[in-house]
Amino acid sequence: MTYQMTRTFLLFLLIVYAILGFLSRFSRGHELYPFFSWKLFDTVPNVRNEFLIKITSLGEKIISPPVYYLDRKEFISPFSSSASLVQRKINALVRAYRNKNAQDFEQGKRAIENSFTLPISYDVVETRFIPLEFLKNRSIIRETTLFSVTQ
Amino acid sequence: MKIIQHIVNRWLIRESSLPKVESLAENNEVITTVVSNIGLISFSIILIVLEIASMWDRFISRTDFYPVPFLFWSKYLAYPQFLELITACILLFALIGAMLYRSRLGHLCSFLALALYQSMILSFGGSVHQTYPFLYATFLFLFLPDLSHTSLSNTENRKKTILLFIGAQAFLLLFYTMSGVEKIIEAVFQTMRGEISILHPTGMSMLLSDWSIFTLKEPMFIHYILNFPLIGWLGMIAVVYLETFAITILFKPELQKIWGACLLLFHVSTIYSMNVAFFPFLLLINALLLSSPFTLSSKSNKLLLTRLPLIGKIFRLLHIL
The missing domain is CATH 1.20.5 (Single alpha-helices involved in coiled-coils or other helix-helix interfaces)
Known part of the structure; x- marks a missing residue:
């Protein structure tokens, strides 16, 4: 050339x-x-609408009041070291619950169980929060419990 | 089309201080630096593909392998055999590329090492955009002539070598410009929707808090930015400026080292504030900008300030400098 x-x-x-x-x-x-596109870190999430899980028991220990799984990150398995991966599994579980798909629901439960190093029981909650406030003091605009999963 | 032509002429060509390729090709020092920087890039590919060795355990135990078309041949081998073969090929090609960086075979090997590495990561559902500047640089280097002393005594070969090196610089800088433009576009949209954007004084602290929640990471400097949002805001303004005008630096070689140093500082700061390391970019910034062979003889700081994109123009208009 x-x-x-x-x-x-x-x-x-x-x-x-x-x-x-x-x-x-x-x-x-x-x-x-x-x-x-190099579209990186360009959008500020002003408000988040997320499904989260609140742990009610961890191993043999009852957690009262229940805590967000984000506050027990030391028990998240190394293969799910980012919350985004756990979030994907929670979203899949909620989808299966809403579609009344028993097989996907069981699969989703197992996927979440595998994300933690100890057996857990939990409530799945629908939340709305401002990330900055949530990070600083876990303040939430709205929270509704959808269903509970026990060991 | 006329608007684009006007912008290119007014903002890039007329402001350009980049000497013609013909005159650069006559300068032996420029040619020597370009060739050694190409060698540096070829060597850096080894550092990138070595990541495979550290990921070996994860690769061998993973079952979600969906080969991209480039790896169509994987179906003819058992998975562990394929994994061993491709890893060996990637490392071997990278080594040959680094050792024979003056030959066309070396450039081909470097490109193949990177293309195979990216294909493998993509086949596992991973992301490879961090290594795109390297892919494009090694792709351009496929068109390099032989870089032996004999071959480089030919003026046409010297011109082509310099041009392709400028091309690699252009791609790296274009990527930054695209990232800066995307940030501005999204900031405008978010502001129009009445939302807080990255250009808002609290935008960076909002972005970082969201990032921290969903990555489960608490980088070293995040608390400073959350408690003093102004620090993050000033940082983001500087980053948007640095990124958006990056491509103009191609035509202002006297600013290439400074821009490279600022980009390096930016990447180091994202490690401490977000735990995000664009490691391959650091290597390429070093080879293409920090060690730029086109930086002209040292100019006074005052003169350099007047050459800054946009800001320099304002300085000149207001007769500040």
Whole structure:
């Protein structure tokens, strides 16, 4: 390839990347391999609507009042070291519960059990909170218990 | 199209202080630095792909392996055999690439090592965008001529070598610009919806608190930012500026070392504030910006300030400097 051709090719590649990279912001994970939108840490979650689990017993120990699993992170299995992974499992469990799918529900329960190093009983709650306030003092705007799971 | 042409002419070309490739090609010092930096990039690939060794236990025990098309041949082998073969290939290619960085075979090996590494991570559902700048740099280097002394006595080869190195710089800087533009777009949308955006004084502390909740991490500096949101706000403003105008630095070589140092500081600060390490970016910033061969003879700090994108223009208009 001559120098002139290389120059044109390079310019073409940069333009193609800029366009396809930008368009990949609309795809899952903002990525269309090998293009990525570089849409990183750009959105501030003002309010979160999340399903969380509140642990009522851990191993042989009764936890009263129940605590969010986020406050017992030392018992989260190393294979689920990020809460986002546990969140995915909780969301799947709630989906199965709402769809009345017994098989998926049992599978979801097992997946959550495997996320902890000790057997747990828990309530699944629907919450709405402001992340900053939640992190500082666990303050919640709204919380509703959906169902309970016992060991 | 005319608007884009106007922006390119007014903001990039007219402001450009990058010497012509023809004159850069005549400078032996520039050529020597470009070649050694290409060698540095080839060596860095070893450091990246070595991650596989530390992930070996996880790979061997995992069952959720869905090969991407590039790894179609995995179905002809038993999984453990495939894993051993691909790991050996990746490491071998990376080593050959680093050792023969002056030859075209070396460039091909470096590219293959990275492409196989990315394919493997993708087949496990992982994310590889952190290594994209390397993928693009090694892809461009496939078009490099032989970098032997004999070959580089040819002017056309010297010009092509410099051009492709500038291309690798352009991709790295483009990625930062895209990230900065995305942040501005989202900030505008969030503000229009009446929400707090990353450009709001409490935006960074909100973002960090959410990040901390769902990653279960408490980075070293997070409490400072949560308790003094102004620190995070100033940091975010600086990062958005640094990222958005990154591409303009391609045309202002005198700022490349400073920009590289600031980007390095940015990545180090995200380790302490978010536990997010863009490790491959650090290696590439070093090879392409901090050790830039195009940085002109040292200019006064005052003159450098006037060359800063946007801010420099304001300084000049107000006759501050």
